[in-house]
Amino acid sequence: MKKFVLLPLIALVLVTYFACTKNEAPFTPESFKDPFVSEAANFVKGQVSTSEFESLDLQGYSLMKKNEKEVIGVRFNVKGKDGKQFAVVGKTASGLTGNWVDVSELDANASKNGTLATRSFSGDKRSNVSFTEGRVTKVNSTVNGKSKTTVLRYGPNGERLKTSTGARISGPDSEEGIWLPEVTVYGYYNNYSVSYFSLFYYFNQSPSYTYTYQTTDPYIYGYGGGGGGGSSTAVVELAPVEILSGPSVDLNKRINCFGNVPTNASTTYSMTVYTDIPEDGNPSTVLYGTNPGHAFVTLTKTNGSTTVSQTFGFYPANGLKSITFDNVTSKIVNDASHEYNAKITIPSMTEAQFNNATSTALTKSGNSYDLNDYNCTDYAVDIFNSVSVPGFSPLSIPDHVAPAGVNYKTTPGGLYKALNQLKTAGGSMAPYITVGVDANGGASGGECN
Structure with a gap:
């Protein structure tokens, strides 16, 4: 009886197997x-x-x-x-x-x-x-x-x-x-x-x-x-974009100079982000002639009478960005006394916040330069947003859309507009924002081993 039951069961399993x-x-x-x-x-x-x-x-x-x-x-x-x-x-x-x-x-x-x-x-x-x-x-x-x-x-x-x-x-x-x-x-x-x-x-x-x-x-x-x-x-019709700059500098050696300022309870730290729009008085301009404008940063460490400032910006390595808008190798340039039209200053930071800013500046300096996707404005804003200081919110730069409908993403003009809106709104950051000027930015303290 067991064998009789087992044989049909085996047959059923085999049929099921081959069907599956x-x-x-x-x-x-x-x-x-x-x-x-x-x-x-x-x-x-x-x-x-x-x-x-x-x-x-x-x-x-x-x-x-x-x-x-x-x-x-x-x-x-x-x-x-x-x-x-x-x-x-x-x-x-x-x-x-x-x-x-x-x-x-x-x-x-x-x-x-x-x-x-x-x-x-x-x-x-x-x-x-x-x-x-x-x-x-x-x-x-x-x-x-x-x-x-x-x-x-x-x-x-x-x-x-x-x-x-x-x-x-x-x-x-x-x-x-x-x-x-x-x-x-x-x-x-x-x-x-x-x-x-x-x-x-x-x-x-x-x-x-x-x-x-x-x-x-x-x-x-x-x-x-x-x-x-x-x-x-x-x-399509595009003009070449000319980005004039000086020679590249060793940002790491410039950051090293901050070590020449004593670090103790009396030490103070500050940061300023500047924007130089292509056409003075018109932040809606993306390109004026062949100039796309620029954004840059000053970091300062002070103790008593000893002060070190470094002013620098992010550029394409060859000094000329063509209409190809491709990624190119980047470089850091000394932007001491560079013209600007608007700025925002964080007048006081902790040592940890300042170190975050210098660390971000060094890390992001290794990025490729792309006029649309990662340019001088993206770099400067990244450094600013790397610190979290009470009363200062991260900068949010709206995309810069030209009248013809092209989205140029982050631009010096977009940064100018963002700062102007914050100034007009009158919040906690407003006193530290300057807009509508034609002035020159901070100094630089050279390189240190």
Whole structure:
């Protein structure tokens, strides 16, 4: 009786095992009913590593369409990324092409701000596309190790302005000057002004993909948006930005000079942050001629008649920042007696607070310089915000958005406006803020070993 019961039980277990094994069999591209999706999945499999291919949710694919019938691409989500990272494959006249796409830093459902990142399957092409209120404002691209940045400006009606191509400009560190790369981006005319939804950016700015999405979910599928007259070249117009500075200094040796001031109960510490706006009297100006303005810091330690001050600022190492707006090596420069138009002073700090400021100044001096993402104003504000002094709140600098709609992020003009607002508000910081002047900043005490 036991054997009679056991045999059917074994048979049942075997049937169940093989049934489960069949259900858990690896999903293959050939399983697709749609021939294009099968072709696309096989294409991805041949282009990427095994681990990358296995990271894709192939069964959850989404088609991208030019119109109701014509499929021009397909998206395969990366597992566990909530649709924020995916692979796209598209049709071109010469065959299939594909990219990895990352929209995790892009606010798609609200104001459409942030960054879209793409990478070709081969890794030889990469792009980071910055959006502000749905408009493309900056494109950093790298092809075969060669980088190019395009910054887009817009007119009062939202139209893209025209381009300036390559040009040679001279600067203080180069007698021969610097040859600026061509700055051109392919675009399109249509009835829809929002360029955020363009497949153009999903495929590393390929002119084969100028179609725009017209759905509420731009990551799922697209619908043709070429109703304004087809493709054209949309271009930008930018002036070179000249940042004049002196030679670099050794900030660590300048900080060492504070050790020459005795430290005891009589020692006092202070800090001042200055901003020199490009055009005196007009903090809304981002660039005056080729001058973007400057922000800098003075740190002071005093005991009786012994005082050491160091005044310094953060600059691009070559003294000239071109229209490429790329990250470049930075340097610290002696800014003693530099012109300023507004300032804020913390007149008294503890030794610990002062050390926080000097430590931040040293650490942040190692950052790369980027005119948009980390410039002299970011550096000065970081030092100020590294201390917590009663009555002084951290400085919050609003993004500086030009009338044409381009967001330049933190600028000397933005710092000026923030200080002016704090002064007008009349809070605890107001007595320590000066605005609307044309004066010169603090001194510097040299370098010490």
